[in-house]
Amino acid sequence: MNTLSINNLSLTYKNGFQAIKNISLDIKNGMFGLLGPNGAGKSSLMKTIVGLQKPTSGTLLFNEVDIIKNPDYIKQNLGFLPQDFGVYPKVSAYDLLEHIALLKGITDKNQRKNQILSLLEKVNLSDFTKKEVHTFSGGMKQRFGVAQALLGDPKIIIVDEPTAGLDPEERNRFNTLLNDISQDVIVILSTHLVEDVRNLCSEMAVMNHGQILRKGNPGKLIAELDNKIWSKPIDKTELETYGSSYEIISRQLLERELHITVFSEESPKDFSSVTPLLEHVYFHTLTQKP
Ligand SMILES: Nc1ncnc2c1ncn2[C@@H]1O[C@H](COP(=O)(O)OP(=O)(O)O)[C@@H](O)[C@H]1O
Ligand SMILES: [Mg+2]
Numbered sequence: 001m002n003t004l005s006i007n008n009l010s011l012t013y014k015n016g017f018q019a020i021k022n023i024s025l026d027i028k029n030g031m032f033g034l035l036g037p038n039g040a041g042k043s044s045l046m047k048t049i050v051g052l053q054k055p056t057s058g059t060l061l062f063n064e065v066d067i068i069k070n071p072d073y074i075k076q077n078l079g080f081l082p083q084d085f086g087v088y089p090k091v092s093a094y095d096l097l098e099h100i101a102l103l104k105g106i107t108d109k110n111q112r113k114n115q116i117l118s119l120l121e122k123v124n125l126s127d128f129t130k131k132e133v134h135t136f137s138g139g140m141k142q143r144f145g146v147a148q149a150l151l152g153d154p155k156i157i158i159v160d161e162p163t164a165g166l167d168p169e170e171r172n173r174f175n176t177l178l179n180d181i182s183q184d185v186i187v188i189l190s191t192h193l194v195e196d197v198r199n200l201c202s203e204m205a206v207m208n209h210g211q212i213l214r215k216g217n218p219g220k221l222i223a224e225l226d227n228k229i230w231s232k233p234i235d236k237t238e239l240e241t242y243g244s245s246y247e248i249i250s251r252q253l254l255e256r257e258l259h260i261t262v263f264s265e266e267s268p269k270d271f272s273s274v275t276p277l278l279e280h281v282y283f284h285t286l287t288q289k290p
Pocket of ligand 1: 013014015017019036037038039040041042043044045
């Protein structure tokens, strides 16, 4: 079992902006979803965990080893798919993986070759080993990103917003791949897509404004909202009135009719009960004052 233990972690950037505020999380094997809107601080947290930037305070332990003091320890065990992979070079998939494998210290030539070929197979790119990576589609690039992250058998894999920009089919394929690899390693998935977390993750946290607002098992967090989510079609002009008496967690147009969904401990008059979903957990968490 691998463990990542984040304790009272804070990060203030050079311009004085505090992007991470006293975060503590314990993460074990399996898929962990870090869910939050744009600007929440997800990438800041991911980059700090992988050692690209040092926190201002707090501790980070991977398998009991202090990885702020020993960043090499996490680097040796890490696969990272950053949000911005940068520019893809005009080299073939195979050659780029070979280059990255060498950087990761896979020095044995045969071992390198076997691993690259089996990874390309795993991510469904076997037919494109000689194709230049910069010509790949978005989905192919992301699957290539996973292949490079998996080189060297990492014990912790961090993927930052990997499905943003993928079409539904590519997203499905990518998610299936992540699910397959998360058995014996830690996979941290950062995303703003509630559905990906619901489909894949056994543990999750909601992050906003640099803080962890809620954490736990998605199913349990959803069950906490049983009989607390209600909806009603309203007229546009009533929105403000409802907003002042109820905690509106979402509003939605259904066939041009405005429906509001509210959180309420008691059954509000003329509302119908709604079966809670993870998106209700998410929006309810985000509407609460920190
Ligand atoms: N290098 C930096 N210097 C100053 N502020 C930064 C830097 N990187 C990110 N930020 C700010 O930190 C906040 C969180 O950004 P980020 O971690 O990228 O969030 P997310 O990945 O959840 O969208 C944003 O307000 C962003 O502008
Ligand atoms: Mg980000």
